[in-house]
Amino acid sequence: MNKLIFSTTLLSTLISTSSFAFEVYSNDDSSLLLGGRVEPRFNVSDANEVNPGDSSFEDISRARIYIDGATRVNDDVSVFGYYNGELTSESNASDIENRYMFAGVATGFGAFSYGKQDSAQVILTDVTDIMETFGGSASDLVEGNQDKRENNFVYELEIPFGVTATANYIASDKDDNDSAGLSLIYDDPIGFAFGVGYVDGKQVLGANNVDANQMNVVASYAVGDFYMGGIYVSGEIDNVDVDGYEIAAAYALDDVVFRYVYNNRDADDKAKVNYSGYEVDYHAIEGVYNVTNNFLGYAGYEFNRLDGKQNDDQFQAGLRYNF
16 A cells, blocks of 8 residues: 555544645655635624624634645655644734644554644544534533644554544643543444544643543434534543533535534533533534535524523624635
C-alpha cells in the first residue's frame, strides 16, 4: 500500500479538509494542498446585548486557510503536517487564531502526531456535530474531550473490519492538569456506526485542579439521503455527576439539506462545578442550499428552553465559499 495515501487517509479522519483544495505540488512521493473558506455570517439574538448600547445583531464572519502536506519517506513510512488558521471579523490584521498545527509520522502500524489537534473523542462527537450554525454544545463535559487541544499527542490506528482506534495524551502547560483518552468507532459498510470512548485527567475549576472524567457512547445510521445520529455522555467533575446527550438528523433533497439537533446537558450539583453557562437545553433547525459544489448559503434557528436573556433564542445565517 502506498504509505503517502495511507498517511493522508488517517489525516482525513482527524481533520475534515475541503475537497476543493488547490494542489500546490504533487509527485509520486509528496503532496501539498492549500485550501480554506471565506464565510460572511451573522447572528441575531437578545443574548448579544451584553453591554449597554449593544445591538441584538452581531457579525461573526470568518475566513480560514489551511496547508496540508504529506511526504513518503520509504515504502513503510511517511510524514505529514497540517496547519489551519482563522481570521474573524473582530480580529486585528495580526490576530490569526491557530486552530490546528501538528505534524506526525504514519506507518502500517498507525499514525502518531503531536501539536494542536483534536482529542481522541472528537471522532465520536462529530456524529452529532453536523450543523453550520448550532449544535455540538452538550457533548463536551470535560476539557479533555474537546477539539483543538494544545500539547496533544495522538495515535490513530485503522483496524480491519471498519474499526478506528484513537488514543491521545494532553500535556498541559499547567502543573498537574494533564488528561488522556481512548476511543473506538466501528463504521459498517451499510451505513451504521457505533463508538465508545473515555477520557480521564485533571482540569482547572476555580483556583484548584480537580479530577475530571467522561464516557461517550455514540451511534449513527445513514441510508440514501437521510442521516441520524446520537451521543450520550456521562462523567464526573470534582466528584459531581454530569451528563448530557445530543440527537441529530439530516435529510438532503437535491441541492437543499435540512438539519435538526437537540442538545441537553445537566449536573447534580450546579454550584460546585461553577455551573454558570454550563447548562444546555435547546432544539435547533437549519436549512442549507448548495448553490455550487463549493458555494453555499444557510440559515438556522435555535429554540432555547432555558430562562434568562443570556439564553434567548437565536437566528443565524451566512454564506460560505470553499477553496
